[in-house]
Amino acid sequence: MAARLTTFVVVAIVAVTLIAGLIVGAQRDDSDGPVDLIVHNARIYTATEKGSMAEAVAIRGNQILRVGSDREILRLKRPQTATVDAKGAAVLPGFNDTHLDFFDGGTGLDRIDLADAAAIEDVDRRIRDWAEANPDRPWVLGRGWHSDVFSDNLPTRQMLDRLVPDRPALLLSADGHTAWVNSKALRLAKIGRRTESPAHGLIAREARTGEPAGTLTGAAIGLVDKLVPPPTPAERDRALRAATAEAHRYGVTSVQDVTGSADELAAYAEARRTGDLQVRVYAAFPVLNDLPDSELDRLQAITAKYPDDPLFKAGALDLTLEDDGPPDASGAAATPSLHFQPDDFNRLVRRLDARGWQIVTDAASDVAVRMTLNAYEHAVRSNPGRKGERRHRIQSVESVADEDLPRLPPLGVLASMRPLDDEASGNAGAPPLARRIASGLHRLAFGSGWPAASLNPLLGLSAVLTPAADPDAEDSARLSLKSAIDAYTSGPAWASFDEQRKGTIAPGMLADIVVLSDDIFKAAASDLPAVRVEMTIFDGKVVYRRAERATN
Numbered sequence: 001m002a003a004r005l006t007t008f009v010v011v012a013i014v015a016v017t018l019i020a021g022l023i024v025g026a027q028r029d030d031s032d033g034p035v036d037l038i039v040h041n042a043r044i045y046t047a048t049e050k051g052s053m054a055e056a057v058a059i060r061g062n063q064i065l066r067v068g069s070d071r072e073i074l075r076l077k078r079p080q081t082a083t084v085d086a087k088g089a090a091v092l093p094g095f096n097d098t099h100l101d102f103f104d105g106g107t108g109l110d111r112i113d114l115a116d117a118a119a120i121e122d123v124d125r126r127i128r129d130w131a132e133a134n135p136d137r138p139w140v141l142g143r144g145w146h147s148d149v150f151s152d153n154l155p156t157r158q159m160l161d162r163l164v165p166d167r168p169a170l171l172l173s174a175d176g177h178t179a180w181v182n183s184k185a186l187r188l189a190k191i192g193r194r195t196e197s198p199a200h201g202l203i204a205r206e207a208r209t210g211e212p213a214g215t216l217t218g219a220a221i222g223l224v225d226k227l228v229p230p231p232t233p234a235e236r237d238r239a240l241r242a243a244t245a246e247a248h249r250y251g252v253t254s255v256q257d258v259t260g261s262a263d264e265l266a267a268y269a270e271a272r273r274t275g276d277l278q279v280r281v282y283a284a285f286p287v288l289n290d291l292p293d294s295e296l297d298r299l300q301a302i303t304a305k306y307p308d309d310p311l312f313k314a315g316a317l318d319l320t321l322e323d324d325g326p327p328d329a330s331g332a333a334a335t336p337s338l339h340f341q342p343d344d345f346n347r348l349v350r351r352l353d354a355r356g357w358q359i360v361t362d363a364a365s366d367v368a369v370r371m372t373l374n375a376y377e378h379a380v381r382s383n384p385g386r387k388g389e390r391r392h393r394i395q396s397v398e399s400v401a402d403e404d405l406p407r408l409p410p411l412g413v414l415a416s417m418r419p420l421d422d423e424a425s426g427n428a429g430a431p432p433l434a435r436r437i438a439s440g441l442h443r444l445a446f447g448s449g450w451p452a453a454s455l456n457p458l459l460g461l462s463a464v465l466t467p468a469a470d471p472d473a474e475d476s477a478r479l480s481l482k483s484a485i486d487a488y489t490s491g492p493a494w495a496s497f498d499e500q501r502k503g504t505i506a507p508g509m510l511a512d513i514v515v516l517s518d519d520i521f522k523a524a525a526s527d528l529p530a531v532r533v534e535m536t537i538f539d540g541k542v543v544y545r546r547a548e549r550a551t552n
Helices: 002-027 070-074 102-108 120-133 157-163 183-188 219-225 233-249 262-274 293-303 342-354 366-382 405-411 430-439 457-465 481-486 490-495 525-530
Strands: 037-040 043-045 056-060 063-068 082-085 090-093 095-100 140-145 169-173 178-181 201-205 212-218 252-257 280-287 312-320 358-362 393-395 414-417 444-446 513-516 533-538 541-545
Touching (some): 037 070, 063 070, 102 252, 120 157, 157 178, 157 183, 157 212, 169 183, 178 219, 183 219, 233 252, 233 262, 233 541, 252 490, 252 533, 262 280, 262 312, 280 293, 312 342, 366 393, 366 405, 405 430, 414 430, 430 444, 444 457, 444 490, 457 525
Parallel strands (some): 037 082, 095 252, 140 169, 252 280, 312 358, 358 393, 393 414, 414 444
Antiparallel strands (some): 037 056, 056 063, 169 178, 178 212
């Protein structure tokens, strides 16, 4: 009996000890564990709902462990902990670009870059130098020219023939809406005097002869572009690596690729499998016209291969409702044209919504925005049993009627805008509208449109924060800096159903962080283009460093 009692006492003591240990362990913070990286002496904007600021952040593995004051966080330092002294500069969540063509942008880095060519002599030199340096390339390809460089606003095939006489050449304008081609490219595509312009496109012609002048707009670009050899798997891999390096240089750690193809999605998945995917990707398939159920079945089978994942997933369709229309004879853009009639668009959106896709619609004008909202409302009424949250979007928004703004929140619709226009130096009418959307408690996200515009989010921040020249002008006010940063961080995370793991600097979130060169909370908007990314941290690891800093 005594032995049994002794056993009970021992068991009770052990149980009490274990319970006490668990209680103490639960109450003790995790500062005793390893801390891999600390960023301190910083102006950290967390981008959380409270919009709070901090001085330091601790990272363990690929997650944020703690955010607080320098004193709090530096106490967690251990011998193996690396530290980064931000030297009083701003530290933000990694930027998330909601609108780009990632592979096209990466491919373009290996082609002719005409983006900042300000004179025809510079254009000529860049084309000639690249062609001479790449004699084995079957095509001469590039992008970035601006119409105002040319005396008549549009270049001619004869100008390009003099520079590239031996191979077909295709050079996209900065906005990607017009292609400059030489005579070899036109002949290869069988484009002549009697070739009709396709719907939503224009073959520019010489006034005297009626022959193709050398520029193709809209859908007409495809007549030549379809002849360009598709990239090989090796070329696609190089493009992905180049695009990722460019993204890291600008502090971009997440992208939303709206022009994906089955081959590109497979390339993302392979990079994830091998551990080479160093940017988080949410991919969308482009939809340019109505699709039969068989094609929707095919798209659904493809996207089902890439379910929710912190690194790579697919689940959206990008609908082009509106384009800029072909230019007139002077090169000026015509009135935008719609790709769908309202009833047809309603029917397509209803069918896509019923299948559970997130729908992203490119709609710049207030007419197209209203048509999109009408279609989203029609889908909600028609598909009451749809499972899952919708979070449909309107992309590339430039204008919204006052009476349509209140319709966004009840539908859960997010507005995605491009702060920079397609030209290198201007705003796109987005800043005043962005303020109206954000001030109305509507969700807002920013994207670059890269490679049609710079991938650098700091240029976008500058655009939306720079005051109007006339302070008394209607809608002259701009977004607050914090709201603008949210549109590059927490807003895009919500747009891709990822707000539970990224977009903010908070405990438990993925450690995607950008360290800037200056404190942008003290800088003028006009100074932001000069601010640089000093360091990009992706998944808890430093993937880009502009210069050596105080790290040990």
